[in-house]
Amino acid sequence: MATxxxxxxxxxxxxxxxxxxxxxxxxxxxxxxxxxxxxxxxxTYTRKSLLGNEACYKQKFxxxxxxxxxxxxxxxxxxxxxxxxxWRDTDVTVPAAVEGAEKTDIxxxxxxxxxxxxxxxxxxKGNEKVxxxxxxxxxxxxxAAISLAGExxxxxxxxxxxxxxxxxxxxxxxxxxxxxxxxxxKLKPLPTQLYVTLAAPNEGVYIATCKPASPALWDLxxxxxxxxxKLNCRKVARLTLVRxxxxxxxxxxxxxxxxxxxxxxxxxxxxHVGYSINRLEVKHMPSFAEIKEFSEKLAKLTGYRIRDExxxxxxxxxxxxxxxxxxxxxx
Numbered sequence: 001m002a003t004x005x006x007x008x009x010x011x012x013x014x015x016x017x018x019x020x021x022x023x024x025x026x027x028x029x030x031x032x033x034x035x036x037x038x039x040x041x042x043x044t045y046t047r048k049s050l051l052g053n054e055a056c057y058k059q060k061f062x063x064x065x066x067x068x069x070x071x072x073x074x075x076x077x078x079x080x081x082x083x084x085x086x087w088r089d090t091d092v093t094v095p096a097a098v099e100g101a102e103k104t105d106i107x108x109x110x111x112x113x114x115x116x117x118x119x120x121x122x123x124x125k126g127n128e129k130v131x132x133x134x135x136x137x138x139x140x141x142x143x144a145a146i147s148l149a150g151e152x153x154x155x156x157x158x159x160x161x162x163x164x165x166x167x168x169x170x171x172x173x174x175x176x177x178x179x180x181x182x183x184x185x186k187l188k189p190l191p192t193q194l195y196v197t198l199a200a201p202n203e204g205v206y207i208a209t210c211k212p213a214s215p216a217l218w219d220l221x222x223x224x225x226x227x228x229x230k231l232n233c234r235k236v237a238r239l240t241l242v243r244x245x246x247x248x249x250x251x252x253x254x255x256x257x258x259x260x261x262x263x264x265x266x267x268x269x270x271x272h273v274g275y276s277i278n279r280l281e282v283k284h285m286p287s288f289a290e291i292k293e294f295s296e297k298l299a300k301l302t303g304y305r306i307r308d309e310x311x312x313x314x315x316x317x318x319x320x321x322x323x324x325x326x327x328x329x330x331x
Contacts, residue, residue, distance in 0.1 A: 201252025
């Protein structure tokens with residue numbers, strides 16, 4: 001696999017060089033402010049689904065339609081972590097919101113994201129493998145995965161963004177690393193489904209794997225688990241597991257899961273793609289058998305049960321109870 005172009009020290013986030021490189025990788029930036037930090041990128045599974053191939057495991061687990069999913073971020077360059085497993089270019093990451101983000105015109109931003117997705121998908125017209133009905137639906141997405149890059153809780157208008165998507169009939173999935181508990185505490189409205197990344201069972205593994213901007217973020221992460229436990233929305237604990245880094249100490253993960261009490265737990269293998277290939281090797285990618293074995297240990301330790309799986313994505317779904325399993329389908 002070809003090595004990704006590495007960011008140099010002179011390439012500041014939002015610089016023309018960085019924007020150009022990300023656009024070459026499929027990103028499209030939206031919004032009326034400068035610098036532009038909000039972006040979309042058509043997910044691989046959106047393309048595969050349109051071509052009649054496999055859909056994302058989230059379609060199987062939760063019922064969202066892969067071909068109607070808008071993968072997006074309000075702040076592509078802002079994150080408090082530089083995780084070794086991240087498929088993004090973490091060299092352009094800054095641990096704070098970009099100045100001026102609070103002035104973003106949210107309806108215009110959502111319009112821009114949808115239009116950017118449409119322009120990227122319009123090339124499927126005329127492809128005999130694509131059903132017209134599916135393409136028409138894809139050009140009118142109804143699910144926003146606020147997960148493309150960056151930490152969404154650093155965006156000061158995250159609640160307004162979720163609200164605007166809701167006005168348009170979208171479901172919303174938000175993925176957070178849990179280092180901003182105050183933002184989670186104040187977040188209104190809540191997304192349809194909130195993911196919290198549990199990427200380490202203890203502080204030592206956390207620092208080695210997540211490369212936080214400050215070691216103090218571990219305590220804020222623990223605080224976020226207490227905050228999220230009380231939130232009235234669907235909650236998922238995502239474990240991105242990397243061999244030789246954080247595929248260890250199931251007892252530690254079990255304690256974090258019991259502290260957060262999510263509706264679902266997704267133990268998932270790190271995948272050797274994107275910019276992560278500059279930091280890790282293929283050997284760091286766990287097999288599905290390893291993920292299954294680790295999931296079984298978590299199930300015994302937490303009382304959750306394995307209720308579904310996707311071998312191609314190397315992920316399992318653990319549910320807290322039968323009621324949660326029966327209500328997992330959103331559409």
